[in-house]
Amino acid sequence: RMLLFLSFLSTSLLVAADIGNGAVPFTGPPQRPGSTPTPGPNGWATYTPQTYPDSITDYTQCQMPGESFLCDPNRILDGNVTEGHQQLDHALNTIRSSTQCACTSADANYGTCKGEGGYTVSLALVDKITLDANQDNKVDRMNAAMKFANSLRNLQDRGQCEDDILIFLSRQDQVMWTSTGPIAERALTAELINEVTLNAETYFVKGQYTAGLSYTLEKYGQVLRGEQVDLTPPSGWMWPFPLWAVITIGVVLGLVAIALIGLAIWGCTRCCCQEKDQYTMGTRM
Ligand SMILES: *[C@@H]1O[C@H](CO)[C@@H](O)[C@H](O)[C@H]1NC(C)=O
Numbered sequence: 001r002m003l004l005f006l007s008f009l010s011t012s013l014l015v016a017a018d019i020g021n022g023a024v025p026f027t028g029p030p031q032r033p034g035s036t037p038t039p040g041p042n043g044w045a046t047y048t049p050q051t052y053p054d055s056i057t058d059y060t061q062c063q064m065p066g067e068s069f070l071c072d073p074n075r076i077l078d079g080n081v082t083e084g085h086q087q088l089d090h091a092l093n094t095i096r097s098s099t100q101c102a103c104t105s106a107d108a109n110y111g112t113c114k115g116e117g118g119y120t121v122s123l124a125l126v127d128k129i130t131l132d133a134n135q136d137n138k139v140d141r142m143n144a145a146m147k148f149a150n151s152l153r154n155l156q157d158r159g160q161c162e163d164d165i166l167i168f169l170s171r172q173d174q175v176m177w178t179s180t181g182p183i184a185e186r187a188l189t190a191e192l193i194n195e196v197t198l199n200a201e202t203y204f205v206k207g208q209y210t211a212g213l214s215y216t217l218e219k220y221g222q223v224l225r226g227e228q229v230d231l232t233p234p235s236g237w238m239w240p241f242p243l244w245a246v247i248t249i250g251v252v253l254g255l256v257a258i259a260l261i262g263l264a265i266w267g268c269t270r271c272c273c274q275e276k277d278q279y280t281m282g283t284r285m
Contacts, residue, residue, distance in 0.1 A: 045074070046130045049151035055122070056158075064089065069096075069120065069158070074127035076171045077210050084210035088123060091217040095121050099224045102183055103161035110183055111161030119184055119224050120158045121165045123213065124149070128172040141173040149179035159184070167216060171209065176200065176216075187224055195231045196220065202234055 053061035055071035062071035064085060069092040077084040099118025103110060129144045149168035158164045162181035165188060169176040178193045196219045203212030215234065222229045 046128045047073070047126050048130055049148055049155055052124065052126070052152055054156060055124075069093070069122045070125075071123070072125040074125070074171075076125050076127050076169075077213075078207050079210055087210065088213055088217065091214060091221070092121050092123060095119060095217065095221045095224060098221065101160055102163050102187060107161055107183060110163075110181075111159070114160045116160060119163055119165060119187075120160075121167065121217070121220060122153070122156065122158055123217075124152055124166060124168045125209075126168075126170045129170050131173075141170075141175050142177070145170055145173060145175040145177040146179075149177040153179045153181070165220070167213070167220075169204075169209070169213070174204070176204070176212075178216075178220075184224075187226075188220060192219075192223055192229075192231075199231065199233045 053071055053073055055062040055064060055068045059065070059067055059071075061073055062068065063073060063075055063081075064070060068085075068089050070085060070089050072081075072085060075081050096117040096119065101113035101116075101118055103113050126148075129141070129148055131140060131144055135141075135144070145168055148170075149166055152168065153164060153166035156164075156166070159181050161183055163183040164181045165184045166179045167176065168179065176197055178188070178197065180188055180193070196216055199219075200212040200216045203209070203215060219229055219231070
């Protein structure tokens with residue numbers, strides 16, 4: 001556990017120091033999909049940014065019923081995939097409609113606001129990135145994800161003025177990378193991306209891709225709307241009670257524990273004093 005944590009920490013530092021744009025590789029080794037997921041029409045095809053389908057024009061290949069900012073050609077989501085697609089598609093559209101275009105007249109060299117809503121976030125999912133045979137360690141996979149995400153974002157060019165964001169996730173490579181245009185990066189900084197990605201990992205390591213991606217989109221949406229963002233790591237444990245009830249019970253149990261300890265100390269000192277008395281009496285006799 002410690003080893004895992006340390007390797008994790010070192011890669012996070014590497015990300016922060018060398019690359020700056022958020023990605024945190026998962027700690028687990030790459031895995032072949034289990035028996036539950038069903039492959040898309042292309043089987044477990046791997047993609048390059050050039051061969052990856054465009055979810056606006058090739059939405060059928062992306063497994064979507066219509067134009068979308070979500071593309072999942074390998075159907076890698078867990079649970080009810082159709083429901084997952086609907087949920088994530090809705091979250092992506094909500095971010096676009098609930099945010100403002102961020103470009104000012106000073107950013108004219110990037111383009112201008114076209115009145116098409118705010119930040120465009122795209123979500124590109126794959127089962128596996130094409131890697132050279134000798135490239136399969138964690139850093140290779142992370143670098144490949146970074147390149148894939150940056151190339152695909154540039155190819156799709158969905159922003160109005162470099163205010164687009166692309167989240168790329170490869171299931172077998174166990175890596176998620178968020179690529180941001182220079183304008184989007186002002187709001188969604190590398191630090192925020194790293195924190196959200198680290199938190200989302202608690203879902204991904206359990207194979208909960210829909211939940212992890214929903215979490216990521218929820219947090220990115222809050223950041224891009226300028227709202228207060230709670231970045232405490234999700235416990236992954238769904239409390240059957242509301243948080244206030246858990247805290248109240250915790251406080252009561254804490255008070256009871258303090259009372260018991262106090263009682264024990266009081267009892268002990270009484271006990272020791274009596275023994276001491278008896279001993280003293282004993283020597284005297
Ligand atoms: C999956 O979700 C969709 C949309 O909510 C629903 O129509 C469908 O019946 C569900 N499929 C299964 C197998 O539960």
